[in-house]
Amino acid sequence: MEHGTYIRRPGEDWAGITNPKERKRLQNRLNKRVCYQFDWLVCAAVSPFGCNGPIRDARSVTLLLERGTVPGNLVPTVVQLSIRHHPWLDLFPLPRMRDNLLLATNSYLSPEEEQEPFDDIMDSGRGKHEWTGLVVWGEPWDPQNWEVSKPFLEKWYWLMIGCPEIIDSTNRWRRLRGEKPLSTPGFIVEEVEDGDYNEGARC
Numbered sequence: 001m002e003h004g005t006y007i008r009r010p011g012e013d014w015a016g017i018t019n020p021k022e023r024k025r026l027q028n029r030l031n032k033r034v035c036y037q038f039d040w041l042v043c044a045a046v047s048p049f050g051c052n053g054p055i056r057d058a059r060s061v062t063l064l065l066e067r068g069t070v071p072g073n074l075v076p077t078v079v080q081l082s083i084r085h086h087p088w089l090d091l092f093p094l095p096r097m098r099d100n101l102l103l104a105t106n107s108y109l110s111p112e113e114e115q116e117p118f119d120d121i122m123d124s125g126r127g128k129h130e131w132t133g134l135v136v137w138g139e140p141w142d143p144q145n146w147e148v149s150k151p152f153l154e155k156w157y158w159l160m161i162g163c164p165e166i167i168d169s170t171n172r173w174r175r176l177r178g179e180k181p182l183s184t185p186g187f188i189v190e191e192v193e194d195g196d197y198n199e200g201a202r203c
Contacts, residue, residue, distance in 0.1 A: 013026070071093070071141045071142075073093045073094070073095055073141070073143060074090070074093055074141055075095075076090065077095050077098060077099050079098070079099040079102050079103060080098060080099070080102060083102045083103075083105075083106050085102055085105070088118065089101060089102065091140070093140065093141050093142065093143045093146065094143055094146075094163050094165065094166060096161070096162040096163045097159050097160060097163050097166070100158060100159050100160075100161055100162070100163075101117065101159055104158070117156055117159065120133045120152060120155065120156065121133045121134050121152075131149050131151040131152065132149050132152075133148070133149060133151075133152040133156075134146060134147065134148055134149075134152065135147045135149070135173075137173060143165050143166065143169055144165075144169045144172070145169070146166060146169050146170075147169060147170045147173045147174075148160065148166050148167075148170050150182055153182065167182060170182055
């Protein structure tokens, strides 16, 4: 894409600007404009896995497993196949975390509340918060490469119910940096009934 595509006013074209600070300022302004126009959560994209009803083609998911084309932890769950959702949810390598968020969005989260965890994950450390929500240190399909921050865990604890592997992975990365490991809240490892995802003690 040509850099001039998103220029709206004279003086926004950074081509030919030799001052590095001024050039960077203009580039940042145009990049933000592009980002706002392509906010991929706002778009009406729907995951090919969410059919908003009973599972129609569970056999194709089984074939994915048999062929080994998708890591087992990224194969869509029954919940993913049953609830219409945005494709960003399909990217997390923690099946239970995906289910927790889908069940919440399908049951009691408003569209505004649904966007909040997304913002804390995708925009973390750049705006509203000083902290980063989730960090990926290697191949994103491997749960052992993921780390959750303590502020994110405290705020979105119910997302991690039934996902002790995220605490294990987080503590491994923290130990490598010489940091104190996070304690594992009891509710993280507990299996809970559907509908009880907002219950439990905070860490």
